[in-house]
Amino acid sequence: MKKEDLIERSIEMRKKAYVPYSKFPVGAAVLTKSGKVYTGCNIENAAYPVSLCAERVAIFKAVSDGETEFVEMAVSADTKRPVSPCGSCRQVMSEFFQPETTIHLTNLQNQLKTVTMEELLPFSFQPDDLPPSL
Template identity: 45%
Template sequence: MTMLFDAAKAARAQAYAPYSNFAVGAAIETATGAVFSGCNVENVAYPQGTCAEAGAIAAMVAAGERQITQVLVMAVSPQPVTPCGGCRQKLAEFSSPDTVVILADLNGERRRMTMAELLPYAFDQAQLDNNS
């Protein structure tokens, strides 16, 4: 987890959040062991910004990877910060129900769960395959 933690922390430090002042970093590990990170990038034309998780996924896909084995999301908040609804679905696209999701702050892990716990009943290819 140290590699994921360090990558998310470094990405969070680069976040562009002048409107909310809420910096988020994310790091994902793939089946090959590669780690990709992202940070939130806000825009004055809200909601045109991007989430940290989406940035990490884009970097992963651009590198030719497609399978997430774990994800770490880092933010400073009284409660552990989970991915937003849209990012939960984006993560589910490249994850299995057993994929590990770690919620952290600058001091370390605050909570751990699986994708199935984070997004039960995720919309997936099965729904499209059964479309009549």
């Protein structure tokens, strides 16, 4: 899949965002190793902490479908610069993405910044940092 197609899928997902409070729709699309694309949009709640970002929606949809190997992701929002995932999303992404996984960050003015997972969240907390299970 071309990165432009993945980016377009993320832009389309913005239209499905449920954002009555922030009015800040975000869309995401993630490509799995099997070739499937999973999409997500942010979904807010009046109890703000239980809201969920587009990136995590897309990843969790894929994981709930048995997909845990990812090739690349696109994230889009109507921002002045290419949108930047929040810290929570970066941590979830680092759990499932390899350090070299490509992430395309964009806005509606066609500005694009492509980074790797390692560049997005260097020195991330990883499963190996936890003590061994008993």
